[in-house]
Amino acid sequence: QVQLQESGPGLVKPSATLSLTCTVSGGPISRYYWSWIRQSPGKGLEWIAYIYYSGTTKYNPSVESRATVSVDTSENHFTLNLKSVTVADTATYYCARWAFISGAFDIWGQGTMVTVSS
Amino acid sequence: QSALTQPASVSGSPGQSITISCSGSSTDVGNSNYVSWYQHHPDRAPKVIIYDVSNRPSGVSNRFSGSKSGNTASLTISGLQAEDEADYYCTSYTTSRTVIFGGGTKLIVL
Numbered sequence: 001q002v003q004l005q006e007s008g009p010g011l012v013k014p015s016a017t018l019s020l021t022c023t024v025s026g027g028p029i030s031r032y033y034w035s036w037i038r039q040s041p042g043k044g045l046e047w048i049a050y051i052y053y054s055g056t057t058k059y060n061p062s063v064e065s066r067a068t069v070s071v072d073t074s075e076n077h078f079t080l081n082l083k084s085v086t087v088a089d090t091a092t093y094y095c096a097r098w099a100f101i102s103g104a105f106d107i108w109g110q111g112t113m114v115t116v117s118s
Numbered sequence: 119q120s121a122l123t124q125p126a127s128v129s130g131s132p133g134q135s136i137t138i139s140c141s142g143s144s145t146d147v148g149n150s151n152y153v154s155w156y157q158h159h160p161d162r163a164p165k166v167i168i169y170d171v172s173n174r175p176s177g178v179s180n181r182f183s184g185s186k187s188g189n190t191a192s193l194t195i196s197g198l199q200a201e202d203e204a205d206y207y208c209t210s211y212t213t214s215r216t217v218i219f220g221g222g223t224k225l226i227v228l
Contacts, residue, residue, distance in 0.1 A: 035217070044121065044222035045156075045164065045207050058215050061119060094163065103152025103211060104169035111163060 002027035004095050004109035012089075012116050018082040022095030022109060029053050029076045033098035035105060036069065036080045038091040046091075050098050051078055090116045122147065122208055122220035129226040135196040138223045140208030141189060146218055148189035152211035155184055155193045158222075159204045168193060195225070203227040 008020035036048040049059040051069040059067050071078040092113050096105040123141040130136040147153055155168035166175055168184035181196045191208055208220040
């Protein structure tokens with residue numbers, strides 16, 4: 001059974017870079033797209049980006065200039081770097097598997113809360 | 119990209135049916151079979167309940183059904199149960215190869 005687990009700091013200072021890792025266990029990272037999704041307090045879900053195991057990426061235009069997603073197939077994990085963060089980036093960040101065959105995020109991590117504050 | 123439009127909240131009594139709409143455009147819902155719906159309980163990970171507009175993943179109750187007409191997708195929940203109270207989100211793949219979420223709908227079971 002494939003499981004995802006987010007990891008990273010829970011507190012990031014304004015203007016710094018937020019870095020999160022999603023570790024994939026129970027199955028290979030290959031042949032799937034992997035995504036980052038967030039939910040700010042009191043708001044809805046927002047797709048951030050996806051990456052194919054080969055390294056192909058696509059970003060939400062709202063964060064494209066600040067976000068970078070990368071994948072490490074040898075370590076079976078993928079990462080999100082979001083630079084120049086502000087309080088508006090405070091959110092619960094989820095990683096999820098995007099299954100193109102079903103057109104859906106079929107497996108999700110439990111989410112990790114990141115607060116941007118000095 | 120702007121979020122797909124969903125009602126902020128819907129409500130229904132146990133046993134009743136409710137429908138949640140998800141309005142988009144010709145660049146997303148209207149031009150994609152990759153429309154999915156998610157159930158999100160507080161402090162839990164979202165769970166896919168409908169994919170490819172109208173398909174249910176294994177293990178999801180047949181009380182949940184999805185459809186699409188033009189630029190609007192719909193989720194219907196029949197035989198409402200207390201455990202259905204949650205937030206529901208639609209998503210669509212877009213012609214720009216991005217993914218867009220709806221704003222979310224809070225379902226209240228009276």
